[in-house]
Amino acid sequence: MKDRTRSLSPEVLAACFAFLDLGELVSASHVSWAWRAAALSFPSLWSHIDLDAPYEISGRPLHLAVSRAGQLPLDFRYCDPCGLPTDSMVQAVGQYFHRFSSFKWNCGLCAIDINRPAPLLREFCCYDWMCIVPPDFLGGSVGALRTLHLEGAMFPDSCRTLATVTDLRANYPGFATENPRFHLIFDLCPRLKVLHLRHITGEPGRELPAGPAPRTLRKVTLESSRSCDFQQLYTAWGLWFVADVHLRMPFDVSFPLSPVIDEVVGLSVPFESTDDVHIIAELSGARMRKVTCDDLPDVGYLVPALAEMLQDHAMLSHMQTLSVPLGVLDHALAGAYHWPRLAHLTVHIYAHELSEMRPYDQGYPGISWELLNCLRSAPALESLALHIHSLDDASEPRTVRDAQNLQEYLSKLEGCIPRLIRVYGFPEAVVRDMRTLEVTEPHVLFQ
Numbered sequence: 001m002k003d004r005t006r007s008l009s010p011e012v013l014a015a016c017f018a019f020l021d022l023g024e025l026v027s028a029s030h031v032s033w034a035w036r037a038a039a040l041s042f043p044s045l046w047s048h049i050d051l052d053a054p055y056e057i058s059g060r061p062l063h064l065a066v067s068r069a070g071q072l073p074l075d076f077r078y079c080d081p082c083g084l085p086t087d088s089m090v091q092a093v094g095q096y097f098h099r100f101s102s103f104k105w106n107c108g109l110c111a112i113d114i115n116r117p118a119p120l121l122r123e124f125c126c127y128d129w130m131c132i133v134p135p136d137f138l139g140g141s142v143g144a145l146r147t148l149h150l151e152g153a154m155f156p157d158s159c160r161t162l163a164t165v166t167d168l169r170a171n172y173p174g175f176a177t178e179n180p181r182f183h184l185i186f187d188l189c190p191r192l193k194v195l196h197l198r199h200i201t202g203e204p205g206r207e208l209p210a211g212p213a214p215r216t217l218r219k220v221t222l223e224s225s226r227s228c229d230f231q232q233l234y235t236a237w238g239l240w241f242v243a244d245v246h247l248r249m250p251f252d253v254s255f256p257l258s259p260v261i262d263e264v265v266g267l268s269v270p271f272e273s274t275d276d277v278h279i280i281a282e283l284s285g286a287r288m289r290k291v292t293c294d295d296l297p298d299v300g301y302l303v304p305a306l307a308e309m310l311q312d313h314a315m316l317s318h319m320q321t322l323s324v325p326l327g328v329l330d331h332a333l334a335g336a337y338h339w340p341r342l343a344h345l346t347v348h349i350y351a352h353e354l355s356e357m358r359p360y361d362q363g364y365p366g367i368s369w370e371l372l373n374c375l376r377s378a379p380a381l382e383s384l385a386l387h388i389h390s391l392d393d394a395s396e397p398r399t400v401r402d403a404q405n406l407q408e409y410l411s412k413l414e415g416c417i418p419r420l421i422r423v424y425g426f427p428e429a430v431v432r433d434m435r436t437l438e439v440t441e442p443h444v445l446f447q
Contacts, residue, residue: 006034013038014045021050022065043070053080053107059092066096073101073120081127084108102147114138123147130154130173137161148189155181155188162188166216169196183207190214196221200228211237223248225294234260248292258315261289267316268323269306271350277302279309284318307331317341325350326371333377343382347372349425350389369409376416384418388425398426400433407434407444414442422447 005013017028017039025046029039039045046068051061057080066074074096078089085093090111097103097116102123105112109128117139124138124145130152138145138161148165152173155162168189173180182197186209193216200208200222211233213220220242222230230247239245240259247260257279261267266282277296281289293302303325310316310324310332319339323346324332349371375384386406388398403426410421419442426434426446434446 010034010038010041014042017042017045021052022046022061023051026061026064040068043068043072047072048075050077051079053078053089058086058088059090060088062089062092062096066099074099075102076100077102077104077106079106081106085111115140117141117143119143121145125149127151130175133159133162135159153180153182154178155184157181157184159188164191165189166191167194168192169194170198172197172199172201174199183209185209186211186214191216193217194219196223198223200224201226208233209237213237213239213242215241217242219244221246221248225250231257231260243286244288246290246292248294250294257291257309258312260291262315264289264316264319266321267319268346269325269328270323270348271325277306279306282321303327303331307334320344322346324348326374329378330371330374333374338377338379340379342379345378345381345383346385346387347375348387348389369406372409372413375413378416381418383420383422385422385424388423390425398430400430402426403430403434403446404437407440410442410444411440417442419443420445 008016013035017025020028025039029036046065047070049062049065051057062076076093076096078085078093085107094113094116097113097118099120100118101120102125103118103121104123104125104127106127109126109131115134115136115138119139120143121138122144124147126149128151131150132154133150133156135156135158137156137159140160142160142163145161145164147167148162149167149169151171153170154173165188168185170182170185172182182200185195186192192214195213195217197208201224217239220237220239222233224230228249230249234240234245234247240262245260261279261281261283263284264281265284268278268280270278270280272278277293279289279291279293281291283289296302306324306328310322310328316339318341320341321344322339322342326347326349329347403423406423410417421442421444423444423446431446434444
């Protein structure tokens with residue numbers, strides 16, 4: 001068979017080689033003289049060193065890559081989660097540490113001297129269970145460091161190196177014998193733009209910064225599996241100015257959501273699983289807020305709280321779009337609350353909201369649409385969409401008869417809902433059949 005790669009220029013071959021990891025690149029350089037010449041002619045191919053190590057790998061691959069990378073800065077990643085690095089690897093890392101532009105390490109870190117100067121290093125990521133950041137981290141001087149991701153972190157009282165960090169991700173250490181000093185984060189990293197803290201406990205001695213947060217912040221993610229009051233923290237840090245905030249916490253401390261979603265103009269409450277609920281809010285000024293309530297016994301536990309949230313007139317006085325489960329909407333509208341600026345409503349109808357089913361003559365369960373009667377209390381809308389989510393496997397698939405019943409029920413709400421309603425979630429065959437029927441008022445468009 002003719003070798004079609006013979007007609008490729010060295011530049012094109014090198015562009016193909018850029019998709020290979022280090023081991024594959026070494027193999028490619030031994031295929032032919034043409035391939036070897038292309039691989040060795042472009043030092044940038046060797047400056048990205050990605051090693052998924054078998055047990056007890058030596059430092060030889062790192063030496064080889066550096067010898068072929070010329071004087072270029074090095075992007076280095078090493079993964080060996082099953083063991084400690086060999087002495088040979090530790091020595092090689094120490095020898096070239098000053099050359100690293102990025103350093104990603106998924107292995108025991110204790111043998112690596114992270115006090116070594118690294119003037120080119122912009123990204124330091126350690127996925128070992130614990131990383132103790134020393135005062136003389138990376139030489140203890142201000143350098144190029146921008147990204148710092150640590151699986152488990154212990155911070156020092158002071159460290160000049162951290163002053164330039166703009167992207168910080170850190171987990172509270174699970175077995176720390178001393179205070180991890182998370183309360184010093186804003187002092188250590190005054191230029192933060194992205195902050196992601198996980199496994200926050202809120203226990204005495206493990207306090208977070210008192211605030212206010214640096215005005216440079218653009219994205220904040222806080223995660224806790226315990227009763228840590230992020231909403232109080234939201235106010236103390238003054239996070240109202242931050243473009244993107246995500247709070248993940250247990251459902252019993254999630255409500256009320258004010259002030260997190262004050263000035264909301266668009267609100268979405270999808271039920272994506274049985275034990276998590278995401279509340280996604282678009283605020284004025286293109287700011288986004290997401291609150292995830294987890295560890296739910298069942299999403300139904302949150303329905304009363306979500307309905308009460310939707311009855312907060314002051315918080316929702318500017319809301320223009322709403323996407324919400326039908327059961328939540330039914331409870332919210334029962335209080336005769338109205339959203340004066342609401343124009344676009346999307347209603348998600350889930351299986352558990354259709355649990356009161358009427359039997360067909362054939363013995364299959366039918367769907368009751370009676371909860372849709374709550375739409376009579378909705379404000380005047382410009383658009384209305386219904387998303388019908390799958391029933392359980394034991395139920396008969398949604399049929400033309402179900403679609404016709406929905407259409408008939410919506411006709412009873414004429415004058416209370418828009419003249420066009422879009423419906424999603426029926427099988428394609430049902431959608432085709434419904435489109436052949438006579439158009440009714442209001443017009444129900446199955447898609």
